[in-house]
Amino acid sequence: MSEGERSGGITLQPARPPIDWRKTGILLLGLAVFLAIDFSPPWPVAVDPAGKTFVLSREGKAAIGLFLMAGIWWVFEVIPIGVTAIAIGVFQAMFFIRPAKEAFHDFMDPAVMFIFGSIVIGLAFTRSGLTKRIAYKMLAVVGERTDRILLGALVITAGLAHLMAHTAVAATMFPILLAIYALYGEGEKPTRFGKALFIGMAYAAGAGSIVTMLGAARAPAAAAMYEGFTGRHITFFQLTEYMFLIGWGMVFLIWLYLRTFLKPEKATIPGLRDKVKRLSVAMGPMTLQEKLVIVIVAALVLVMSTKSFIPLLAPIDRAAVILTTTLLFFILGILSVKDLEEVPWNIVLLFSGAMSIGFCLWNTGAAEWMAVQWLGLLKDAHWWVFVMGIAAFVLIMTNFIMNVAAIAIVLPVALVIARYLGVAPEVIVYSALVTAGMPFLLLIGAAPNAIAYDSKQFTPGEFFRHGIPLSLILLAVLGLALVTLWPLQGMPILVNQS
Numbered sequence: 482m483s484e485g486e487r488s489g490g491i492t493l494q495p496a497r498p499p500i501d502w503r504k505t506g507i508l509l510l511g512l513a514v515f516l517a518i519d520f521s522p523p524w525p526v527a528v529d530p531a532g533k534t535f536v537l538s539r540e541g542k543a544a545i546g547l548f549l550m551a552g553i554w555w556v557f558e559v560i561p562i563g564v565t566a567i568a569i570g571v572f573q574a575m576f577f578i579r580p581a582k583e584a585f586h587d588f589m590d591p592a593v594m595f596i597f598g599s600i601v602i603g604l605a606f607t608r609s610g611l612t613k614r615i616a617y618k619m620l621a622v623v624g625e626r627t628d629r630i631l632l633g634a635l636v637i638t639a640g641l642a643h644l645m646a647h648t649a650v651a652a653t654m655f656p657i658l659l660a661i662y663a664l665y666g667e668g669e670k671p672t673r674f675g676k677a678l679f680i681g682m683a684y685a686a687g688a689g690s691i692v693t694m695l696g697a698a699r700a701p702a703a704a705a706m707y708e709g710f711t712g713r714h715i716t717f718f719q720l721t722e723y724m725f726l727i728g729w730g731m732v733f734l735i736w737l738y739l740r741t742f743l744k745p746e747k748a749t750i751p752g753l754r755d756k757v758k759r760l761s762v763a764m765g766p767m768t769l770q771e772k773l774v775i776v777i778v779a780a781l782v783l784v785m786s787t788k789s790f791i792p793l794l795a796p797i798d799r800a801a802v803i804l805t806t807t808l809l810f811f812i813l814g815i816l817s818v819k820d821l822e823e824v825p826w827n828i829v830l831l832f833s834g835a836m837s838i839g840f841c842l843w844n845t846g847a848a849e850w851m852a853v854q855w856l857g858l859l860k861d862a863h864w865w866v867f868v869m870g871i872a873a874f875v876l877i878m879t880n881f882i883m884n885v886a887a888i889a890i891v892l893p894v895a896l897v898i899a900r901y902l903g904v905a906p907e908v909i910v911y912s913a914l915v916t917a918g919m920p921f922l923l924l925i926g927a928a929p930n931a932i933a934y935d936s937k938q939f940t941p942g943e944f945f946r947h948g949i950p951l952s953l954i955l956l957a958v959l960g961l962a963l964v965t966l967w968p969l970q971g972m973p974i975l976v977n978q979s
Contacts, residue, residue, distance in 0.1 A: 504559040511553035518546030519576060527853035529894060541847035543578045548838055548847075548881060555923060558941045562924060562934075563827035566834020569841075579841055587840045588833035591800035596648055596832050596928045597824070598803035602778060603652035603932075604820055605810045609770040616660035617761040625753040627665075627674055627745035632736050634658060635681050639689030639732045645782045647690035647697055649803065651929035653778075654682055659936065664757070665750060674745035675938035680947060684735045684921055686929035691918035692728040693721055695786055698799070699884045699917050706892045707910045715910070723911050723972060727962055731919065734954055742947070770815050777806050825935045835925035839882030848882070848890045856894050864904045864975060865963060868912050871895045872959055876916035876952060880926040884917040905973040908963065915959050921948035 524542055527535040547569060554565045570588065574581035587593075606612045623633035634654070641650040658678050665674055690696025694704075694717050704715040784802055788794045810816040842848040852874065859870040871891060878887040895909050920926025922945050924934050930944065968974055 504557070507553065507557045508559040511550040511559070514553065515543075515546040515550040515572070518549070519543040527850050527857065529853050529857065529897065535846065535850045535853050537847065537850045538845060540578050541842075541845035541850060543576055544838075544841045544845045544847040545851070547572050547576075547578065548842060551834070551838055552881060552923065555925060556941055556945050561827055562931075562941065563830030563834075566830045566832075566837070569834040569838050573837070573841055579844065583844070584837055584841070587837040588830075590833075590836045590840075591798050593829065593833050593836055595646070595800040595803055596931075597829055598800065598807050599646070599649040599652035599928065600824055600829070600932070601652075601807045601810060601816070602649060602781075602803070603656050604823055605774050605777075605806075605815050606653060607656040608820060609774045609815055610764065610768060611771045611774055612656040613660045613760070614764060614767070614771065616657045617757045617764075619657070620661060620664070620753060620757045621761070625749045625751065627747055627749065628736075628740045630661065630750075631674075631677055631681060631740060631745070634661070634678060635685040635732055635736050638682050638685040639692075639728070642686050642689030642696045643693045644695055645785060646695070646799070647686040648928035648932075649781075650689070651682060651686045651932040654686075655679075655932050655935070658682055662936075662938075664753060665747070667746075669937065671938045672746055673743045674747070675936065676943065677739040677743040677745065679933040679936040679938050680743070680944060681735060681739050683927070683929040683933035683944075684919070684951065685732050687919040687921075687927055688728050688731040688735065690728075691914060692724045693717070697884065697918065699888050700914055702885050703888050703892060703910050703914055703917075706888070706896075707906060710893075710896050711906050720914075723967060723970060724914070726966060727915055727958060728918075730958060731955060734958070735951065738947075738951060738954070773813055773815060774810075777809050781806050825932075828931045828935055831925060831931050832928060835882070842882060843890070848878070849894075851878075852890050852894050856891070856898055860898050860901060862902075864902055865960070867898070867902055867904060868908055868963060869956065869960055871909060872912045872916045873956060875913045876920070876956070879917045880920040880923040884920065884927070888913055888917055903975050905976045907972055908967065908974050911967070911972070912959060912963070915962075916955065919952075919955055921951045921955070923948075 524537045570584045573579045573584035623629045638654050694700045855874050859867045924930045
């Protein structure tokens, strides 16, 4: 019966899904926060130590409200995360925060296209068969114990993030981890092992990316600001010297946390070695498509790695470089039009919205106003409190906006205040880079977070809950480095104010 089933002459209509009052309440809460801030009276003027004033415009105030509303909706996933991203553009246009042309233009920012290109690389690995081949090789080395499999995944992820953008690393590792998880024997069902594997991948990509100039754009951007402020240059190896122990220390602390609080249901996967050996033999020799993918991705890594050293390559945008690989994958028949249906557009939209709200906060002056207000509270603090306050602010901001933008907002103000406190600019820059690289709270904090979410192993709320203790651990590690590790390595902490 097409219009419901009949029982005793009565037509029974299909049951309507019950209203999710919790999600509805949170949806309205986010909206109420936005409206309350947008229609509130003007907020106080911010004043930096040099006496410069920063007036928060009506548009800037509304941008902060939108920023908080989106954060509430994203954490509790009251609507799909990609739809929340669309709402960011809609609210900017409907409430006259920014013109629609500007708000939606950010949805196709080169950074978003870079993420798209990174995801396509992951697809190419899967379609060619490289994903399974690499997964089997890795499992043959680490063995059958699930905690060692987790550690191996984190180490490989962090190591790759030394050589290439952490977004591309996450997109490359994602299908490999899917292949590994398929051997766990629980299908696609969320498990503690699955949560640890994919959340850990996102966190390790961030930790590994702080160690070199190649892991993300934030380090070269911060180095340029530092040079403009001091006239001194941060070298490639100098960055690695100060960041190596912190980055790798966090990788192992992440592993210890995950194996404790997301302890796998199974201590081992019995028979895994034999199964992997059989599957590896069944794959046969490497195919032409696999070899082509390796060559294309190796060329990409080479170009991205040398952009900092070869002046001829420096002006070429990294999004254009990575999208060249997308073109080659389709031209060479490694991918087809049908494969575009496999792109997680929900994730692409998420980062489109993140870019839009980031530029909204920047262009309306809201981000600078927040930075001055926050850092102004610390201008009379002890140097350690001041540096940790900067790091904490960057950590919060980088969970909502691009880490490069967070660095660009905070460093100029922080370096000015540092002069008054006698704090060396080096310690400001490195501390900001540590926390900017590890946004453990929100999916929009970094592309690896969003890519990991596509595994469907965890919710945004779970990611947020595990991110809180790990963010506190990160701040504790940084606080300890400020008074022990970095001074021992020769980093200047305080300067003579005379």
